[in-house]
Amino acid sequence: MFNNGNNNARNDKFARLKAIASGQSAPVVESSFPEIWKHEVGKPLIGIILGFSSFEHERFGLQETVIVELENGQRVSAILNNYLSNGMQIQCAEPGDLVSIRLLGKEKSTNGSVYNKFELVVQKEQ
Template identity: 85%
Template structure:
């Protein structure tokens, strides 16, 4: 009729495969993927929220959590320009956002920096 012994073995097969290194565990992370600033690959989405974390080398890093068109959540690190721009444009959860890396520029003091475009579209 029903083979209990066989069904119990099958229930543990996946865990045994992970334990033996034959399979990787499927982990649902509560942390969104880090979005990488790249020229010609803008971040476009809806602001879900803001966060921060302590980086061992660079100290406190502010981030914006964005939901992409496909539903994926990503976290973008905000440099001073982007952080100040978010404050100036009064960005808040639910607003649409565009962050685009335009490339490298040379400042008046000769230092090179990343130049960004930031657009926050308020929800009506």
């Protein structure tokens, strides 16, 4: 239970922390936050929904996200605009479902504003 003065790095459970504190070693930073997925034409997001989250953006307010595990095991977070958020609700998306989000490009609305047009497909877990 106690170290009994043994400073051998193999037996000292604090050795790594002591080395970092003394500057002899650099801490390994492993972020628990997934990488942000960037919407790009021709690069769809395809994977398994792990969950949903949100964060407060200083300029744009509350932003909803979906956390997705890609085929290669990488985890990414995609910001959901109103269309994607509503589509997730309409298709009853939930963790374990497969999802594909594809940016189709820019479109012009009837009032003249330009927006990103997406295709969203949620495939329910069978």
